[in-house]
Amino acid sequence: MDLDVFVTAHRAEWQRLDRLLRRGTRLDGAQADELVSLYQRTAAHLSLIQSATPDPLLVSRLTRLVSGARATVTGVRRSTWRDVARFLTEGFPAAVYRARRWWIPTALLSVLLTCVMGWWIGHHPDVQAAIGAPTELRQMTRPGGEYETYYSSHPEASFAAQVWTNNAEAAGLCLVLGAFLCLPVLWVLFTNVLNLAVGVGLMASAGRLDTFLGLVLPHGLLELTAVFVAAGTGLRLGWTVIDPGPLPRRTAMAEQGRAALGVAVGLALVLCVSGAIEGFVTPSGLPTWARVSIGVLAELAFLTYVYVLGGRAARAGGTGDVEADARSAALPVAT
Known part of the structure; x- marks a missing residue:
């Protein structure tokens, strides 16, 4: 797999996911659906990169995105x-x-x-x-x-x-x-x-x-x-x-x-x-x-x-x- 070509093809999706995660307001229904879809695709991208060409910087970036999206989708339970x-x-x-x-x-x-x-x-x-x-x-x-x-x-x-x-x-x-x-x-x-x-x-x-x-x-x-x-x-x-x-x-x-x-x-x-x-x-x-x-x-x-x-x-x-x-x-x- 050509890593540069792969990054170029999917960079826009990762950037969009990052923007959704950084929003200070609650997501509406369409944005929530989009976040879930981007989360699933980015998780698949991360798995593919880790198995084919594990670039440390890219893996770290995608891991952060996937972790943040997972926490947003599933919710984080905080002790009270x-x-x-x-x-x-x-x-x-x-x-x-x-x-x-x-x-x-x-x-x-x-x-x-x-x-x-x-x-x-x-x-x-x-x-x-x-x-x-x-x-x-x-x-x-x-x-x-x-x-x-x-x-x-x-x-x-x-x-x-x-x-x-x-x-x-x-x-x-x-x-x-x-x-x-x-x-x-x-x-x-x-x-x-x-x-x-x-x-x-x-x-x-x-x-x-x-x-x-x-x-x-x-x-x-x-x-x-x-x-x-x-x-x-x-x-x-x-x-x-x-x-x-x-x-x-x-x-x-x-x-x-x-x-x-x-x-x-x-x-x-x-x-x-x-x-x-x-x-x-x-x-x-x-x-x-x-x-x-x-x-x-x-x-x-x-x-x-x-x-x-x-x-x-x-x-x-x-x-x-x-x-x-x-x-x-x-x-x-x-x-």
Whole structure:
């Protein structure tokens, strides 16, 4: 193909398309029809040039024209505060609610395993000796020891930010690694359970379990719930790889993956709240009952949010996926 001849033959069409795109007023019916026709022809020209004689400058120019025309023809969807409100009141809670059959058993089994492992550590001195030397364990569990001073060892704001970052990373790992057939998620869960069980067992053996729970419960209820939700969502995503159901595996994975991404964003906000509680409430001088009450209220508020707003959105057909006009087109399949 002679590129110079081709450009000469079609330059007027490209210039006309460019003028239509640059108009500051709305197009009338005839102009809109003309724009669609020029868009289709220019897209064909671009494809032909790319396959025959890909001149970089010309390809760049036509790509810009085709992209601008496509945006004008199909419309560009812009996120608004209404989208944010819809995500917080429908999308996120619906995704968490729909995944409840995964994260609630995950939470119950994790708590049970923590209790069993904590009891085992607390009643077996040989296991405690494997964790650390007696002087180190006393330093950790004594009044004013490391378990207590941990929450007041840094300024509140920086400590809250650090806690939020660490917890968001753990939740993100559960969600991202879920696609790898669930196994990495189970490892992340076990690591968290083990760390908590060690604290429970060591403080129980020192007769200070009430102090430990008074430090952990204010922020830990909401924090652990967020981790369990992330783990349950990750496990659900991993199971979709094994059993996609009636949908093609790629379609099912895309749907669950988009919902999991929304859950990750929502959990970042939830963990921000738990991080603030851990940074400002847990080390405060409030009585233990007051600190624990704040944690219980935060947990009840989140569960109410999920079951009321999420349940309502799920019953209305919400899945936590993006809006239909933002998804890729799916081909019909026989079921």
